[in-house]
Amino acid sequence: MPIFKHNSIDTAYLDEGEGEPILLIHGFASSKDVNWVYPGWVNTLTADGRRVIALDNRGHGQSSKLYAPADYHTSRMAEDAVGLLDYLGIGRADVMGYSMGARITAYMALEHPDRVRSAILAGLGSRLIEGAGLNPAIADALEAPSLDDVVDQEVRTFRKFADQTRSDLRALAACIRGSRQQMSHTEASLIQTPTLVAVGTKDDVAGSASELAAVLPDAVSFDIPGRDHMLAVGDKALKERVLAFLAERP
Numbered sequence: 001m002p003i004f005k006h007n008s009i010d011t012a013y014l015d016e017g018e019g020e021p022i023l024l025i026h027g028f029a030s031s032k033d034v035n036w037v038y039p040g041w042v043n044t045l046t047a048d049g050r051r052v053i054a055l056d057n058r059g060h061g062q063s064s065k066l067y068a069p070a071d072y073h074t075s076r077m078a079e080d081a082v083g084l085l086d087y088l089g090i091g092r093a094d095v096m097g098y099s100m101g102a103r104i105t106a107y108m109a110l111e112h113p114d115r116v117r118s119a120i121l122a123g124l125g126s127r128l129i130e131g132a133g134l135n136p137a138i139a140d141a142l143e144a145p146s147l148d149d150v151v152d153q154e155v156r157t158f159r160k161f162a163d164q165t166r167s168d169l170r171a172l173a174a175c176i177r178g179s180r181q182q183m184s185h186t187e188a189s190l191i192q193t194p195t196l197v198a199v200g201t202k203d204d205v206a207g208s209a210s211e212l213a214a215v216l217p218d219a220v221s222f223d224i225p226g227r228d229h230m231l232a233v234g235d236k237a238l239k240e241r242v243l244a245f246l247a248e249r250p
Contacts, residue, residue: 001062002014004055004087006079006084007080009058009063009066011058011064011080011083012056012063013055013056013084014032014053015052016051017042017045017052019050020049020051021051021052021088021090022052022096023055023081023085023094023095024041024052024055024096024097025055025081025097025101026054026055026056026060026061027097027098027099027100027233028099028134028176029158029161029162029165030098031056031060031061031062032054032056033061035101037054039234040234040239041234042054044243048243048246050246053088053093055080055081055084058071058072058077059071059072059174060172060175065168065170065171067170068178069174069177070178071174071178072174072177072178072179074103074181075111075181077107077179078108078112081095081104082112082115085115091114091115092115092117093115093116094119095116095120096120097121098123098124099122099124099206100133102120103124103128103181105119106128106183106188106191110188110191116193117194118193119195120195121195121198122198122199122232122233122242123198123232124206124207125206125207125208125210125211125212126206126208127205127207128183128212129183129188129215130207131207132181133176133182134158134176135154135155136176137154139172139174139177141156142173142176143169143170144159154205161230188216193218194249194250195216195218195219196220196221196222196242196245197209197212197221198222198223198238199222199223199232200226200227200229200232201223201226201227202226202227203227203229203232204229205229209223220245222238222241224237
């Protein structure tokens with residue numbers, strides 16, 4: 001697996017296919033493989049004639065594990081993604097993120113608009129502008145001795161997922177605490193990038209897709225039918241809508 005070093009951080013990534021580039025940014029406690037390879041996204045997008053780049057965010061997968069919350073500021077994680085584009089000689093790409101990855105994508109579009117051709121925010125709706133990241137209690141759950149010690153069902157879901165992906169729990173706790181930036185309505189209204197906002201109809205984590213799309217100047221929303229936060233990422237209807245969006249965007 002190739003490694004890109006940026007600001008003393010090792011970032012693992014994949015780079016497959018040929019054509020217009022799309023950068024994929026995974027969600028919390030996930031990885032490029034869990035979020036994008038196993039659910040078939042890499043195959044779907046390369047088959048559509050696209051060059052697919054996906055990275056392991058800092059603290060995740062095969063990338064560097066850091067333990068200071070400040071190292072996980074969303075802007076820093078966005079800079080990792082931009083740095084990877086620089087390293088690969090890609091001036092501008094479509095960017096798709098899921099959940100935390102969608103928040104990173106939104107900050108890329110805000111702070112590095114010339115690098116983002118279009119943005120796909122999946123698994124994140126109005127919580128981008130109405131909440132500062134995931135529930136901070138998840139960090140405490142990650143530091144609990146075991147899953148059996150976690151009672152709250154929402155945070156238990158994330159601890160269970162982190163255990164399943166064999167993640168570094170201490171690094172993930174730091175990530176939760178350090179990535180709690182809330183984008184203001186004013187900041188969101190400055191994002192001119194063509195954007196698709198997609199959230200499952202049973203997702204009680206992400207907030208409303210249509211409410212966020214209404215704030216963004218050039219956005220459309222899509223409700224992923226019958227999917228919750230954990231199951232939406234590989235949904236067939238989402239894949240079809242993303243391919244249609246990419247074909248339609250300028």
